[in-house]
Amino acid sequence: MSTHAQAVPHRYPNASKSHVPARAVKLGPVSVAPPDRARSTQVSKVGLRDICLSYRTQTGERLLALDHINLEVRAGEFLCIVGPSGCGKSTLLHLIAGLQAQTSGEVLIDGRPVEGPGTDRILIFQEHGLFPWLTVAENVEFGMKMKGVPKTERQEKMRHYLRLVHLAKFERSYIHQLSGGMRQRVAIARALATEPDVLLMDEPFAALDAQTRDLLHDELERIWSETGRTIIFVTHNVREAVRLGDRVVLLTFRPGRVKTEFPVSLPRPRALEDPEVALAARAVLDELRDEINRSLEAEYSAGVKPHIEPGDHA
Amino acid sequence: MKRAARYVIFYAALLALWTLLAELKIWPPYLFPTPWSVGEALYAGFQDHTYWIAIRVSMTRVLIGYGISVVLGMILGLGVASNKFLEETMGGLLVSLQSLPSICWWPLALLWFGLNQNAILFVVIMGSLLSVTLAMEDGRKQMPKIFGQAGRNLGAKGFKLFWYVLLPASLPFIVSGLKQGWAFAWRSLITAEMLYLSLGLGQVLMMGRDLNDMSAVIAVMLLIIAIGYVVDGVVFKGMERHLQNKWGLAPAN
Incomplete structure (x- = not known):
């Protein structure tokens, strides 16, 4: 809970300044100030408190991957995290999912600290997260089966969520028979079927072609508004982040710190090619560029590829 | 069709050569x-049930031994x-133990x-366990780490994680090892049976010599x-084909 020295001034881009002042006030430059903070703890679904993660490299030196990350995510919020490769954004999702432990700090879900994985937070991977030995239906039912949900109820829900992602006809297919876009829709259905409060998405559309990605953006936005889930979405694509998010958080290059938060209050549904989206993305990109340059400098000066922390395939 | 014809020709030639050598x-x-x-x-042999009994006895032994090997080996x-x-x-x-022929365990057993x-x-298990x-x-x-992570994320842990995620996820990678284990088990069994009066196929083989x-x-x-x-062609080939269909892997050959 304690504030810390690394707290960075929160700025917001010109594009959204004029739009909805109410949100801009809430997430504006003073969002770390106590009164606002107290309010946000009441409603925050996911809270990250002074998260630090360091690990030992193969040469034996300690490397700080995440440095005092503080974030509050409201219930039902669509939060996007962007940053250069190696900023630890994927690792952050693994921490929230409980698949990895932070060195210090706390991940809170509804105010309770996370201890290991739980089906209230489901992570959707970039690729290959589905089980190839199971059919589409069995994949979607998997989480419920682990929970011990009776078969008839499981099948009912499986059908419901497959309809939601428009894959009702592919129940019996195996994963390798589907296209990349269909696979990610199955992954979304599988995640939703366990009825999680929080969806964690780790560059889920990075490996897809542009058209498929556009379609999935629309679908995800629709599903999000229909189900009211909280979504934390990691990407290196700034436009994607602005197109989808209520708020975009920019992380710095190693060690990962929250550099800037950008509230995005553009009306929905949005499209990737909206001029407002482009404009808002521009503001984020300007800040991101410094970090990308830093990451490239590190890469060139070291003469080798930067060390990517485990779990981060950004 | 062509393939079948090649088989027929090959085996007919082999039989003919055998007959010729014997008749000479x-x-x-x-x-x-x-x-x-x-x-x-x-x-x-089949008529007087000797072979039926021998097959049944040997198969029972190899199934028990191999089964124990598979469970222990997986753990x-x-x-x-x-x-x-x-x-x-x-x-x-x-790895170093694997260079020991399984029948070397016989005196100890x-x-x-x-x-x-x-x-x-015991000899069968030692033969295939490794x-x-x-x-x-x-x-x-x-096996890609992501399967384990996804499984834990979806609420699988402990035995459920092993049974529903880790085991099926690693099957394509272990099926050839399971097959090899079977071959070793079968060989070890016959060898051991040849050394001890035991009703199995190995003993029937030695009886022929006696x-x-x-x-x-x-x-x-x-x-x-x-x-x-x-067993190789039906059980293991079937298993491989089944896995290939599910995973969408290209056929090995």
Whole structure:
């Protein structure tokens, strides 16, 4: 809970300044100030408190991957995290999912600290997260089966969520028979079927072609508004982040710190090619560029590829 | 069709060569019998139930021994793969133990268990356990980490995680090891049975030698080959094909 020295001034881009002042006030430059903070703890679904993660490299030196990350995510919020490769954004999702432990700090879900994985937070991977030995239906039912949900109820829900992602006809297919876009829709259905409060998405559309990605953006936005889930979405694509998010958080290059938060209050549904989206993305990109340059400098000066922390395939 | 024709031609030629050599009587018939007398021996063996009983006894033994190997090997392999200390220490030991022919365990088994079926089972287990363990260890390492993470994320843990995620995820990587384990188990069983009166196929084979009945010897050898081939071709090929269909892997050949 304690504030810390690394707290960075929160700025917001010109594009959204004029739009909805109410949100801009809430997430504006003073969002770390106590009164606002107290309010946000009441409603925050996911809270990250002074998260630090360091690990030992193969040469034996300690490397700080995440440095005092503080974030509050409201219930039902669509939060996007962007940053250069190696900023630890994927690792952050693994921490929230409980698949990895932070060195210090706390991940809170509804105010309770996370201890290991739980089906209230489901992570959707970039690729290959589905089980190839199971059919589409069995994949979607998997989480419920682990929970011990009776078969008839499981099948009912499986059908419901497959309809939601428009894959009702592919129940019996195996994963390798589907296209990349269909696979990610199955992954979304599988995640939703366990009825999680929080969806964690780790560059889920990075490996897809542009058209498929556009379609999935629309679908995800629709599903999000229909189900009211909280979504934390990691990407290196700034436009994607602005197109989808209520708020975009920019992380710095190693060690990962929250550099800037950008509230995005553009009306929905949005499209990737909206001029407002482009404009808002521009503001984020300007800040991101410094970090990308830093990451490239590190890469060139070291003469080798930067060390990517485990779990981060950004 | 063409392939079947090639098979027929090849085996017909082989039989013809065999018949020719036997009919030329370069070696006396009691050392080099004709295919017909081997066929007669086979028929007689099945007729008086000797071979049926031998097959049943041997198959039961190999199934028990191999089954124990698979279960133990999977546990051991998983343990070795998921623990750095075990991997460094046991890993090397397992590889070096594999160079030991399984029948070398026979004297030890005799002293531990006495001259009985348990000694045979022990040799079978020692013969196949190592290849299953090594296959499982390797499969666990080759298996993409993401499956385990996804499984834990969806609420699988402990035995459920192993049974519903880790095991099926590693199957394509361990199926060849399981197959090898089966082959070792089968060979070890026949070897052990040959050393001890035990009703199995190995003993029937030795009985042929004792009776100086070369036709029976060859008949039993053919049986042993046939059973090994059928299990490999039906059980393991079927399993591989099944996995390929599910995973969408290209056929191995």
